[in-house]
Amino acid sequence: MTAHPTGAAGFLHRFEGLRRRLPGARLPYVEALRAQAAEAFRSQGFPTRRVEAWKYTDLRPVADAGFDEALSAVDSTPDLPTAYGAARAVFVDGRFRTDLSTLDGLACRVEGLAAALPGLDGRLGQLARVEAQPMVALNTMLFEDGLVVTVPAGVAAGVLDLVSLGTASERPEAFHPRHLIRLEPGASLTIVETATGPDEARYLHNPVYEIEVSEGATLTHARIQQEAARAFQLSTVYARVAAGGTYDNFTLNAGGRLVRNEIHTVLAGPKAACHMNGAQLLRDGQHADTTTVLDHAAPDCASRQTYKTVLSGKSRGVFQGKIHVHQVAQRTDGYQMNQALLLSPEAEIDSKPQLEIYADDVKCSHGATVGEIDAEQLFYLRARGIPEERARAMLVEAFLREAIEGVQDETARAALDAAVTGWWSRQEAAA
Incomplete structure (x- = not known):
């Protein structure tokens, strides 16, 4: 054969x-x-x-x-x-x-x-x-x-x-x-x-x-x-x-x-705008890579990027984000933020934000953070009778909220809310 x-x-x-x-x-x-x-x-x-x-x-x-x-x-x-x-x-x-x-x-x-x-x-x-x-x-x-x-x-x-x-x-x-x-x-x-x-x-x-x-x-x-x-x-x-x-x-x-x-x-074209937001919810054995390339090729344009990654088990997340501001793109307003929440010591995140700027009159920034669930916040919820798994889920959902709230369309935002809630429900059922 x-x-x-x-x-x-x-x-x-x-x-x-x-x-x-x-x-x-x-x-x-x-x-x-x-x-x-x-x-x-x-x-x-x-x-x-x-x-x-x-x-x-x-x-x-x-x-x-x-x-x-x-x-x-x-x-x-x-x-x-x-x-x-x-x-x-x-x-x-x-x-x-x-x-x-x-x-x-x-x-x-x-x-x-x-x-x-x-x-x-x-x-x-x-x-x-x-x-x-x-x-x-x-x-x-x-x-x-x-x-x-x-x-x-x-x-x-x-x-x-x-x-x-x-x-x-x-x-x-x-x-x-x-x-x-x-x-x-x-x-x-x-x-x-x-x-x-x-x-x-x-x-x-x-x-x-x-x-x-x-x-x-x-x-x-x-x-x-x-x-x-x-x-x-x-x-x-x-x-x-x-x-x-x-x-x-x-x-x-x-x-x-x-x-x-x-x-x-x-x-x-002038005064064009782009919002590229997202979330990665990763469980054991998963690998997810978000890579963005945003070209500001005209003046007076604005862009916003907020990406959140939640990692559990032995999972790996990747974020690579590049903002390229061409010389003609004066008065560019560009923002990029990537944040990761590690729920497991075996989880891994790689973050690579990039700015490439050839214009003089611009306002551009980027950042990246990695952390764990805040122990004081978790204690606060537990002290009020909320079970630990539900308290952790609430803190993760709050972490993701900033990215989802950036979606202006109500129908799209409702679909994303339902998907995030459904993901946590499945994790709780599997646990």
């Missing part, structure tokens, strides 16, 4: 076998994008810890897993998570399921990527670059589906739930959805994204997002990562914000065995 190919060779082997059957195989621009991505992935392979951007995250468990193509049954009806909006787009093992989706009432255009490819020349691949990002190259090489969202100018589109379910249990499977989101001038949209899977599932979820926020538009993007315990998620977000636009991103990492959430945002 022939051994299943692993590592970069395994994915390249799959691409060669599937390339004539992948969506867009007859479209010259798609074929060119895939060929370029395959060449980039062939030359780069999976990044190692010798690469500075991957110094704290080892992808060998992903490279060695030996993934198959996702083969979920088209008529399967998996359980869906709680709905937060009236509209819902559902993906099962990376494939858009119209039968499980409900898009009525959403005041914007939503399509599956595979069907929309003929009209995406000049849009697909414009923000996400394969040359320096191996996971983006892997996604571009093998994507089969995704979501294409376009909100017309001046339209308040409402709330869209974006749900991703991983179901593979017999052999590990890999899927690489590609999501394109564009808000035209003055438009607004809230996306509540949930990624999850049953306990027994084994898969790699490798999504890439290309997000365009036009002049005066506002996108709220709440991401709740609750992947299966043995799953991997490697996500990459590219967002470009035009003059007066706002991109509000919050990412909650609470599941998965190994997770990396990478966000690249460019503030491309």
Whole structure:
């Protein structure tokens, strides 16, 4: 029996076998994008810890897993998570399921990527670059589906739930959805994204997002990562914000065995704004890496980043955050804070904040703190009859509150609150 190919060779082997059957195989621009991505992935392979951007995250468990193509049954009806909006787009093992989706009432255009490819020349691949990002190259090489969202100018589109379910249990499977989101001038949209899977599932979820926020538009993007315990998620977000636009991103990492959430945002026009906040709730055996790159490329822009990490057992968290202020970006206002709360002596956090400033008139700051639960605060709650586990949970929830309260949209904030509360309930039940 022939051994299943692993590592970069395994994915390249799959691409060669599937390339004539992948969506867009007859479209010259798609074929060119895939060929370029395959060449980039062939030359780069999976990044190692010798690469500075991957110094704290080892992808060998992903490279060695030996993934198959996702083969979920088209008529399967998996359980869906709680709905937060009236509209819902559902993906099962990376494939858009119209039968499980409900898009009525959403005041914007939503399509599956595979069907929309003929009209995406000049849009697909414009923000996400394969040359320096191996996971983006892997996604571009093998994507089969995704979501294409376009909100017309001046339209308040409402709330869209974006749900991703991983179901593979017999052999590990890999899927690489590609999501394109564009808000035209003055438009607004809230996306509540949930990624999850049953306990027994084994898969790699490798999504890439290309997000365009036009002049005066506002996108709220709440991401709740609750992947299966043995799953991997490697996500990459590219967002470009035009003059007066706002991109509000919050990412909650609470599941998965190994997770990396990478966000690249460019503030491309005057008075653009970006909020990139998040929380990582890690239990024994989990590894989560949040890496952000924020380019201030225009004057009078503001950015805020607050990331909180809670670590229990033998878990490891990573935060890498870079603010790059270009020479033209005078009067930049940038703030970044990363804080970690260690609940176990075996937990580990690596924090690497960076400022790279080429403008003279700026206000930029960053900081990082690491600590344990305050013994006096815990004693105060215990003295008032609160059981120790509940008291610890209350202090952790208070620690996370600053990051969650930065989310302005009420629906997105409620979804994040529910996810945090649910995580603690599961920890208490397991204890």
